[in-house]
Amino acid sequence: MPSLLGLARSVRNIVPLSLVAAAGTAMMRARGDPRRFEVDKDGQWVNRQPQGCFVSPEIHTAHYHQVAALVSGHWFHEYAPRPGDVVIDVGAGIGEDAVILSRLVGDEGLVHAIEAHPGTFQCLQATVEQSALRNVRTHRLAIMERDGCVTISDDAHHLANSILAGGDGIEVEGWSLDRFIESAGHASIDLLKMNIEGAERGAMLGLDRHAGKIRNVAISCHDFIADGGGRDQFRTKDAVRRRLAELGFRVRERSDATVPWEADVLFGDRL
Numbered sequence: 001m002p003s004l005l006g007l008a009r010s011v012r013n014i015v016p017l018s019l020v021a022a023a024g025t026a027m028m029r030a031r032g033d034p035r036r037f038e039v040d041k042d043g044q045w046v047n048r049q050p051q052g053c054f055v056s057p058e059i060h061t062a063h064y065h066q067v068a069a070l071v072s073g074h075w076f077h078e079y080a081p082r083p084g085d086v087v088i089d090v091g092a093g094i095g096e097d098a099v100i101l102s103r104l105v106g107d108e109g110l111v112h113a114i115e116a117h118p119g120t121f122q123c124l125q126a127t128v129e130q131s132a133l134r135n136v137r138t139h140r141l142a143i144m145e146r147d148g149c150v151t152i153s154d155d156a157h158h159l160a161n162s163i164l165a166g167g168d169g170i171e172v173e174g175w176s177l178d179r180f181i182e183s184a185g186h187a188s189i190d191l192l193k194m195n196i197e198g199a200e201r202g203a204m205l206g207l208d209r210h211a212g213k214i215r216n217v218a219i220s221c222h223d224f225i226a227d228g229g230g231r232d233q234f235r236t237k238d239a240v241r242r243r244l245a246e247l248g249f250r251v252r253e254r255s256d257a258t259v260p261w262e263a264d265v266l267f268g269d270r271l
Contacts, residue, residue: 017059021045024061035063036085044123046130052099055126057119064099071100075193077254078267079216084108085190087158088180090143090149090203091220093120095127095136095195102133110135112184114173116152116196142174143194145202150174162197163235176206181213189213198234204243211247217243217268224260237264244268 021037028035036048047054051064072080075097081087083106092098092113101111113128113136115121121140128136142150142163151169153161163174180261183191192214194200200219209212221237222230244251249268257263 012058017043017045020059025065033063033091035061037061040126042126042178043264044126046126048130050080051103051131052128053130054094054096054099055130056094057123060094062096067096068100070154071097074262074265075218077265078218078252079269081105081109081191086110086112086163086188087193088112088114088184088189090114090177090192090194090198091116092124092138093195094123095131095221098124098128098133099131101193102131102136105135107135111185112180114139114141114143114157114180116140116150116163116174117154118155118170118172120161138170139180141180141208143177143180143196143198143203144174145176145205147175147179162199164196164198177203178206178208180208181207181210183190188215190215192217192219194218197222198222198225198236201236201239201243204240204247207243207247215245217249217266219266219268220261221264221266223264227260230242237266240266 018039021039025039034050037047040046045056045059047060049064053058081101081104085105087101089111091095092115098111098113105111113124115124125138128138149171150163150164152172153169155161200221219240221240222234223237225234226232241251248271250271251266251268253266254262
């Protein structure tokens with residue numbers, strides 16, 4: 001039997017997306033699966049489950065437990081957030097990670113979910129609101145070396161949008177990490193998590209005077225894009241590693257990585 005996601009993708013250009021969602025929901029009911037799908041007033045796909053709701057510009061059928069396993073396996077290799085933690089999630093996307101982080105830090109914790117692309121940010125806000133994540137604050141910002149405006153690409157595949165793309169795009173506001181941390185006002189940040197499609201080198205240069213407040217980092221570098229034929233500016237791991245060391249972090253990477261993007265995540269904690 002074809003997967004639900006494969007079936008949905010195969011018919012999405014033939015029938016209206018709302019009918020795809022209705023058919024997917026009927027399939028879930030027949031299986032006794034709690035997932036329910038719909039298309040909202042803005043044309044975004046909604047994947048609704050008891051544990052959370054994922055709103056996406058693309059068809060999204062993943063089960064909450066699948067998302068939780070992917071997030072945990074990718075980001076929490078060295079440090080898993082705990083109840084009461086403060087987390088900064090830079091490049092939060094549609095909010096999949098924010099849903100999982102929210103559950104981990106609990107009512108006493110707080111997650112700052114930062115996303116630059118306006119359309120993706122709209123989905124992030126909807127994910128947070130419809131999942132009732134009262135401990136998540138959303139921020140429409142690019143994180144850069146210094147404050148200013150920048151252009152982000154507007155690719156059909158939302159995960160690929162980057163401020164490194166060049167050419168036409170959407171102008172967005174950018175802040176340095178120092179400015180954001182100062183604005184947030186926390187004495188301590190338990191985890192800085194970052195996935196911003198090659199812009200991590202510049203973002204880390206915008207962290208200086210408030211670096212000492214951060215206890216743990218998980219930074220996705222993007223050398224694998226350059227290795228796969230992409231532009232050399234996506235080769236960021238060495239520069240980010242050096243910067244983290246300069247800021248007083250002990251830096252590690254995964255020895256058990258099975259795919260290139262896992263190998264390009266840098267983890268750090270305070271020496």
